Amino acid sequence: MKKIYTLTLNPALDKSTTVERVEAEHKLRCENPKFEPGGGGINISRALKKLGGESVAIYPKGGPTGEHMQLLLDKEAISQYTISSQNWNRENFIVVEQSTNKQFRFGMPGPALLQTEVDAILAYLNKLEDIDFFVVSGSIPEGVPTDFYKSVAKIVNAKKGKLILDTSGKALQEALKEGVYLCKPNIGELGQLVGEELDTIPKQEAAALKVIKDYNVEILVVSLGAFGAFLATKDQIYHVSAPSVNKKSTVGAGDSMVAGMLFQLAQNKSLFETLKYGIAAGTAATMNTGTELCKKEDVESLYHWITEHHMKNGTHY
Ligand SMILES: Nc1ncnc2c1ncn2[C@@H]1O[C@H](COP(=O)(O)OP(=O)(O)OP(=O)(O)O)[C@@H](O)[C@H]1O
Numbered sequence: 001m002k003k004i005y006t007l008t009l010n011p012a013l014d015k016s017t018t019v020e021r022v023e024a025e026h027k028l029r030c031e032n033p034k035f036e037p038g039g040g041g042i043n044i045s046r047a048l049k050k051l052g053g054e055s056v057a058i059y060p061k062g063g064p065t066g067e068h069m070q071l072l073l074d075k076e077a078i079s080q081y082t083i084s085s086q087n088w089n090r091e092n093f094i095v096v097e098q099s100t101n102k103q104f105r106f107g108m109p110g111p112a113l114l115q116t117e118v119d120a121i122l123a124y125l126n127k128l129e130d131i132d133f134f135v136v137s138g139s140i141p142e143g144v145p146t147d148f149y150k151s152v153a154k155i156v157n158a159k160k161g162k163l164i165l166d167t168s169g170k171a172l173q174e175a176l177k178e179g180v181y182l183c184k185p186n187i188g189e190l191g192q193l194v195g196e197e198l199d200t201i202p203k204q205e206a207a208a209l210k211v212i213k214d215y216n217v218e219i220l221v222v223s224l225g226a227f228g229a230f231l232a233t234k235d236q237i238y239h240v241s242a243p244s245v246n247k248k249s250t251v252g253a254g255d256s257m258v259a260g261m262l263f264q265l266a267q268n269k270s271l272f273e274t275l276k277y278g279i280a281a282g283t284a285a286t287m288n289t290g291t292e293l294c295k296k297e298d299v300e301s302l303y304h305w306i307t308e309h310h311m312k313n314g315t316h317y
Protein backbone atom coordinates (compact mmCIF):
# COMPACT_ATOMS: atom_id res chain seq x y z
CA MET A 1 0.00 0.00 0.00
CA LYS A 2 1.21 3.50 -0.81
CA LYS A 3 2.49 5.59 2.08
CA ILE A 4 0.62 8.89 2.22
CA TYR A 5 1.10 11.76 4.68
CA THR A 6 -0.80 15.01 5.09
CA LEU A 7 0.51 18.05 6.97
CA THR A 8 -1.72 20.69 8.58
CA LEU A 9 0.10 23.51 10.34
CA ASN A 10 -3.05 25.38 11.26
CA PRO A 11 -5.65 22.76 12.29
CA ALA A 12 -9.00 23.74 13.76
CA LEU A 13 -11.72 22.20 15.81
CA ASP A 14 -14.96 23.19 14.08
CA LYS A 15 -17.92 23.65 16.39
CA SER A 16 -21.26 23.87 14.55
CA THR A 17 -24.72 24.59 15.82
CA THR A 18 -28.08 25.90 14.66
CA VAL A 19 -30.32 28.66 16.00
CA GLU A 20 -33.74 29.88 14.88
CA ARG A 21 -32.55 33.46 14.29
CA VAL A 22 -29.31 35.37 14.84
CA GLU A 23 -30.23 38.58 16.66
CA ALA A 24 -28.18 41.13 18.58
CA GLU A 25 -28.81 41.66 22.32
CA HIS A 26 -30.97 38.51 22.70
CA LYS A 27 -29.88 35.28 24.29
CA LEU A 28 -29.62 32.89 21.35
CA ARG A 29 -30.71 29.37 22.23
CA CYS A 30 -28.61 27.03 20.11
CA GLU A 31 -28.94 23.28 19.45
CA ASN A 32 -26.37 20.85 20.84
CA PRO A 33 -23.08 21.61 19.06
CA LYS A 34 -21.39 19.15 16.72
CA PHE A 35 -17.59 19.01 16.72
CA GLU A 36 -15.43 18.13 13.76
CA PRO A 37 -11.67 18.18 13.22
CA GLY A 38 -10.68 20.49 10.37
CA GLY A 39 -7.89 22.27 8.53
CA GLY A 40 -6.65 21.50 5.00
CA GLY A 41 -4.53 18.38 5.48
CA ILE A 42 -6.79 16.93 8.18
CA ASN A 43 -9.80 17.28 5.88
CA ILE A 44 -7.89 15.59 3.08
CA SER A 45 -6.99 12.65 5.37
CA ARG A 46 -10.65 12.36 6.43
CA ALA A 47 -12.01 12.56 2.88
CA LEU A 48 -9.41 10.05 1.67
CA LYS A 49 -10.49 7.65 4.42
CA LYS A 50 -14.11 7.95 3.28
CA LEU A 51 -13.03 7.07 -0.25
CA GLY A 52 -11.14 4.00 1.00
CA GLY A 53 -7.56 5.30 1.30
CA GLU A 54 -5.20 5.53 4.28
CA SER A 55 -2.86 8.31 5.34
CA VAL A 56 -1.08 9.70 8.37
CA ALA A 57 -2.25 13.17 9.43
CA ILE A 58 0.60 15.26 10.87
CA TYR A 59 -0.35 18.34 12.88
CA PRO A 60 0.60 20.38 15.95
CA LYS A 61 -1.58 19.50 18.92
CA GLY A 62 -2.07 21.89 21.82
CA GLY A 63 -4.39 22.18 24.83
CA PRO A 64 -7.84 20.63 25.37
CA THR A 65 -8.91 21.59 21.84
CA GLY A 66 -5.97 19.57 20.52
CA GLU A 67 -6.92 16.58 22.72
CA HIS A 68 -10.48 16.80 21.45
CA MET A 69 -9.31 16.91 17.85
CA GLN A 70 -7.14 13.84 18.35
CA LEU A 71 -10.04 11.96 19.92
CA LEU A 72 -12.36 12.80 17.02
CA LEU A 73 -9.74 11.67 14.50
CA ASP A 74 -9.22 8.45 16.49
CA LYS A 75 -12.96 7.82 16.21
CA GLU A 76 -12.66 8.08 12.44
CA ALA A 77 -9.67 5.70 12.61
CA ILE A 78 -7.28 8.24 11.08
CA SER A 79 -3.60 7.54 11.79
CA GLN A 80 -1.96 10.57 13.32
CA TYR A 81 1.39 11.98 14.27
CA THR A 82 1.13 15.01 16.51
CA ILE A 83 3.76 17.54 17.53
CA SER A 84 2.93 18.97 20.92
CA SER A 85 2.45 22.68 20.83
CA GLN A 86 2.33 25.07 23.75
CA ASN A 87 -0.56 27.12 22.37
CA TRP A 88 -4.02 25.60 22.17
CA ASN A 89 -5.42 24.64 18.80
CA ARG A 90 -8.04 27.10 17.59
CA GLU A 91 -11.77 26.46 17.62
CA ASN A 92 -13.93 27.83 14.83
CA PHE A 93 -17.61 28.46 15.29
CA ILE A 94 -20.28 27.85 12.66
CA VAL A 95 -23.92 28.80 13.10
CA VAL A 96 -26.74 27.96 10.73
CA GLU A 97 -29.70 30.29 11.08
CA GLN A 98 -32.72 28.03 10.57
CA SER A 99 -35.17 30.73 9.53
CA THR A 100 -33.04 31.74 6.52
CA ASN A 101 -30.73 28.72 6.12
CA LYS A 102 -27.81 31.17 6.15
CA GLN A 103 -24.50 29.91 7.45
CA PHE A 104 -22.35 32.19 9.65
CA ARG A 105 -18.73 31.08 9.89
CA PHE A 106 -16.60 32.59 12.64
CA GLY A 107 -12.96 31.76 11.97
CA MET A 108 -10.44 32.29 14.77
CA PRO A 109 -6.81 33.14 14.12
CA GLY A 110 -4.53 30.15 14.40
CA PRO A 111 -2.14 30.07 17.36
CA ALA A 112 1.53 30.82 16.77
CA LEU A 113 3.97 27.91 16.64
CA LEU A 114 7.23 28.16 18.57
CA GLN A 115 10.56 27.77 16.80
CA THR A 116 11.18 24.49 18.68
CA GLU A 117 7.84 23.17 17.41
CA VAL A 118 8.61 24.15 13.83
CA ASP A 119 11.96 22.38 14.18
CA ALA A 120 10.26 19.30 15.63
CA ILE A 121 8.01 19.03 12.55
CA LEU A 122 11.00 19.18 10.21
CA ALA A 123 12.91 16.68 12.37
CA TYR A 124 9.99 14.24 12.10
CA LEU A 125 9.84 14.64 8.32
CA ASN A 126 13.58 14.08 8.09
CA LYS A 127 13.13 10.75 9.88
CA LEU A 128 10.41 9.40 7.57
CA GLU A 129 11.70 6.49 5.55
CA ASP A 130 9.30 5.93 2.75
CA ILE A 131 7.04 8.59 1.36
CA ASP A 132 4.92 8.00 -1.72
CA PHE A 133 2.74 11.10 -1.46
CA PHE A 134 3.09 14.02 0.91
CA VAL A 135 0.23 16.51 0.97
CA VAL A 136 0.62 20.02 2.33
CA SER A 137 -2.54 22.03 2.63
CA GLY A 138 -3.63 25.22 4.30
CA SER A 139 -2.25 28.45 5.60
CA ILE A 140 0.91 29.05 7.60
CA PRO A 141 0.45 30.21 11.21
CA GLU A 142 2.38 32.96 12.94
CA GLY A 143 5.87 31.93 13.95
CA VAL A 144 6.41 29.80 10.86
CA PRO A 145 8.61 31.27 8.12
CA THR A 146 6.90 31.76 4.71
CA ASP A 147 9.45 29.46 3.13
CA PHE A 148 8.53 26.58 5.46
CA TYR A 149 6.79 24.64 2.67
CA LYS A 150 9.96 25.09 0.63
CA SER A 151 11.88 23.27 3.39
CA VAL A 152 9.20 20.56 3.37
CA ALA A 153 9.52 20.26 -0.42
CA LYS A 154 13.28 19.87 -0.12
CA ILE A 155 12.93 16.99 2.36
CA VAL A 156 10.13 15.22 0.45
CA ASN A 157 11.93 15.54 -2.89
CA ALA A 158 15.17 14.19 -1.39
CA LYS A 159 13.24 11.14 -0.24
CA LYS A 160 11.71 10.70 -3.71
CA GLY A 161 8.22 11.39 -2.41
CA LYS A 162 5.64 13.20 -4.53
CA LEU A 163 4.61 16.52 -3.03
CA ILE A 164 1.02 17.68 -3.46
CA LEU A 165 0.46 21.29 -2.53
CA ASP A 166 -2.70 23.28 -1.85
CA THR A 167 -1.90 26.66 -0.42
CA SER A 168 -1.70 30.27 -1.57
CA GLY A 169 0.37 33.44 -1.62
CA LYS A 170 4.03 33.57 -0.69
CA ALA A 171 4.06 30.06 0.84
CA LEU A 172 2.86 28.65 -2.50
CA GLN A 173 5.38 30.62 -4.51
CA GLU A 174 8.32 29.57 -2.32
CA ALA A 175 7.44 25.86 -2.47
CA LEU A 176 6.95 26.01 -6.24
CA LYS A 177 10.52 27.23 -6.61
CA GLU A 178 11.81 24.13 -4.82
CA GLY A 179 9.82 21.46 -6.65
CA VAL A 180 6.24 20.21 -6.44
CA TYR A 181 4.66 17.18 -8.12
CA LEU A 182 1.06 18.45 -8.18
CA CYS A 183 -0.34 21.79 -7.17
CA LYS A 184 -4.04 22.68 -6.96
CA PRO A 185 -4.64 26.41 -6.99
CA ASN A 186 -8.13 27.75 -7.61
CA ILE A 187 -8.39 30.35 -10.34
CA GLY A 188 -7.97 33.24 -7.88
CA GLU A 189 -4.81 31.73 -6.42
CA LEU A 190 -3.38 31.17 -9.91
CA GLY A 191 -4.19 34.78 -10.82
CA GLN A 192 -2.42 35.99 -7.71
CA LEU A 193 0.63 33.88 -8.57
CA VAL A 194 0.97 35.34 -12.08
CA GLY A 195 -0.21 38.82 -11.06
CA GLU A 196 -3.04 38.96 -13.59
CA GLU A 197 -6.80 38.74 -13.69
CA LEU A 198 -7.64 35.48 -15.48
CA ASP A 199 -11.08 36.15 -16.90
CA THR A 200 -10.91 34.03 -20.06
CA ILE A 201 -9.99 30.39 -20.71
CA PRO A 202 -7.03 31.28 -22.99
CA LYS A 203 -5.62 33.55 -20.26
CA GLN A 204 -6.12 30.80 -17.66
CA GLU A 205 -4.35 28.19 -19.78
CA ALA A 206 -1.50 30.56 -20.65
CA ALA A 207 -1.04 31.37 -16.96
CA ALA A 208 -0.89 27.67 -16.04
CA LEU A 209 1.70 26.98 -18.74
CA LYS A 210 3.73 29.99 -17.60
CA VAL A 211 3.78 28.67 -14.02
CA ILE A 212 4.94 25.26 -15.27
CA LYS A 213 7.68 26.96 -17.31
CA ASP A 214 8.80 29.44 -14.63
CA TYR A 215 8.59 27.20 -11.59
CA ASN A 216 9.39 23.63 -10.69
CA VAL A 217 5.98 21.93 -10.84
CA GLU A 218 4.97 18.91 -12.90
CA ILE A 219 1.16 19.00 -12.75
CA LEU A 220 -1.12 21.97 -12.15
CA VAL A 221 -4.78 21.39 -11.47
CA VAL A 222 -6.64 24.67 -11.61
CA SER A 223 -10.06 24.45 -10.02
CA LEU A 224 -12.84 26.68 -11.34
CA GLY A 225 -15.62 26.16 -8.77
CA ALA A 226 -18.92 25.25 -10.46
CA PHE A 227 -17.14 25.19 -13.84
CA GLY A 228 -14.96 22.22 -12.88
CA ALA A 229 -11.21 22.29 -13.43
CA PHE A 230 -8.40 21.85 -15.89
CA LEU A 231 -5.17 19.94 -15.54
CA ALA A 232 -1.99 21.14 -17.20
CA THR A 233 1.44 19.63 -17.66
CA LYS A 234 4.12 20.96 -20.00
CA ASP A 235 2.72 18.76 -22.81
CA GLN A 236 -1.03 18.62 -22.33
CA ILE A 237 -4.15 20.29 -20.98
CA TYR A 238 -7.33 18.45 -20.01
CA HIS A 239 -10.59 20.23 -19.24
CA VAL A 240 -13.44 18.64 -17.33
CA SER A 241 -16.68 20.41 -16.39
CA ALA A 242 -18.34 19.83 -13.04
CA PRO A 243 -21.74 18.14 -13.22
CA SER A 244 -24.57 20.31 -12.02
CA VAL A 245 -25.94 19.20 -8.66
CA ASN A 246 -28.20 20.51 -5.95
CA LYS A 247 -25.52 22.57 -4.18
CA LYS A 248 -25.86 22.89 -0.40
CA SER A 249 -22.45 24.14 0.77
CA THR A 250 -19.14 24.53 -1.05
CA VAL A 251 -17.12 24.35 2.19
CA GLY A 252 -14.58 21.54 1.90
CA ALA A 253 -14.92 21.19 -1.89
CA GLY A 254 -11.24 21.92 -2.49
CA ASP A 255 -10.10 19.45 0.19
CA SER A 256 -12.40 16.70 -1.11
CA MET A 257 -11.09 17.35 -4.61
CA VAL A 258 -7.47 16.91 -3.52
CA ALA A 259 -8.42 13.71 -1.65
CA GLY A 260 -10.15 12.36 -4.78
CA MET A 261 -7.09 13.03 -6.92
CA LEU A 262 -4.80 11.49 -4.31
CA PHE A 263 -6.97 8.36 -4.19
CA GLN A 264 -6.52 7.90 -7.95
CA LEU A 265 -2.82 8.72 -8.04
CA ALA A 266 -2.16 6.23 -5.25
CA GLN A 267 -3.71 3.57 -7.50
CA ASN A 268 -1.52 4.59 -10.45
CA LYS A 269 -4.50 5.90 -12.41
CA SER A 270 -3.96 8.20 -15.40
CA LEU A 271 -3.95 11.99 -15.05
CA PHE A 272 -7.27 12.23 -16.90
CA GLU A 273 -8.90 9.76 -14.48
CA THR A 274 -7.29 11.63 -11.61
CA LEU A 275 -8.82 14.92 -12.75
CA LYS A 276 -12.27 13.40 -13.32
CA TYR A 277 -12.33 11.71 -9.92
CA GLY A 278 -11.08 14.91 -8.24
CA ILE A 279 -13.91 16.89 -9.79
CA ALA A 280 -16.40 14.19 -8.81
CA ALA A 281 -15.16 14.39 -5.19
CA GLY A 282 -15.19 18.21 -5.12
CA THR A 283 -18.69 18.37 -6.55
CA ALA A 284 -19.88 15.56 -4.24
CA ALA A 285 -18.78 17.68 -1.26
CA THR A 286 -21.03 20.53 -2.40
CA MET A 287 -24.08 18.23 -2.15
CA ASN A 288 -23.72 18.13 1.65
CA THR A 289 -24.57 20.80 4.16
CA GLY A 290 -22.07 22.70 6.31
CA THR A 291 -18.54 21.40 6.59
CA GLU A 292 -19.39 17.82 5.59
CA LEU A 293 -16.91 16.27 3.14
CA CYS A 294 -17.73 14.10 0.11
CA LYS A 295 -19.56 10.78 0.40
CA LYS A 296 -18.06 7.85 -1.49
CA GLU A 297 -21.34 6.83 -3.14
CA ASP A 298 -21.88 10.35 -4.51
CA VAL A 299 -18.28 10.51 -5.77
CA GLU A 300 -18.65 7.18 -7.58
CA SER A 301 -21.94 8.08 -9.23
CA LEU A 302 -20.68 11.53 -10.32
CA TYR A 303 -17.46 9.95 -11.61
CA HIS A 304 -19.43 7.51 -13.75
CA TRP A 305 -21.63 10.29 -15.01
CA ILE A 306 -18.62 12.43 -15.95
CA THR A 307 -16.95 9.48 -17.66
CA GLU A 308 -20.03 8.69 -19.73
CA HIS A 309 -20.96 12.24 -20.63
CA HIS A 310 -17.57 13.76 -21.21
CA MET A 311 -15.37 13.52 -24.25
CA LYS A 312 -13.42 10.30 -24.10
CA ASN A 313 -10.24 12.32 -23.92
CA GLY A 314 -10.34 15.94 -22.77
CA THR A 315 -6.95 16.82 -24.20
CA HIS A 316 -6.63 19.50 -26.82
CA TYR A 317 -2.89 19.94 -26.95
N1 LIG B 1 -20.94 25.26 -7.12
C1 LIG B 1 -20.36 24.12 -7.45
N2 LIG B 1 -21.02 23.17 -8.19
C2 LIG B 1 -20.43 22.02 -8.55
N3 LIG B 1 -19.17 21.69 -8.22
C3 LIG B 1 -18.46 22.58 -7.49
C4 LIG B 1 -19.00 23.83 -7.06
N4 LIG B 1 -18.06 24.49 -6.33
C5 LIG B 1 -16.98 23.67 -6.31
N5 LIG B 1 -17.20 22.53 -6.99
C6 LIG B 1 -16.30 21.38 -7.19
O1 LIG B 1 -15.22 21.44 -6.28
C7 LIG B 1 -13.98 21.65 -6.99
C8 LIG B 1 -13.11 22.61 -6.19
O2 LIG B 1 -13.81 23.83 -6.04
P1 LIG B 1 -13.14 25.27 -6.00
O3 LIG B 1 -12.57 25.61 -7.33
O4 LIG B 1 -14.17 26.18 -5.45
O5 LIG B 1 -11.93 25.02 -5.02
P2 LIG B 1 -11.35 25.93 -3.84
O6 LIG B 1 -11.61 27.38 -4.15
O7 LIG B 1 -9.96 25.52 -3.63
O8 LIG B 1 -12.27 25.46 -2.65
P3 LIG B 1 -12.02 25.66 -1.07
O9 LIG B 1 -12.73 26.94 -0.77
O10 LIG B 1 -12.68 24.46 -0.50
O11 LIG B 1 -10.55 25.73 -0.85
C9 LIG B 1 -14.38 22.13 -8.37
O12 LIG B 1 -13.41 21.80 -9.33
C10 LIG B 1 -15.70 21.41 -8.59
O13 LIG B 1 -15.49 20.06 -8.98
Ligand SMILES: [Mg+2]
Residues within 6 Å of the ligand: 166, 186, 254, 255
Ligand atom coordinates in the same frame (compact mmCIF):
# COMPACT_ATOMS: atom_id res chain seq x y z
MG1 LIG C 1 -8.74 25.81 -1.87
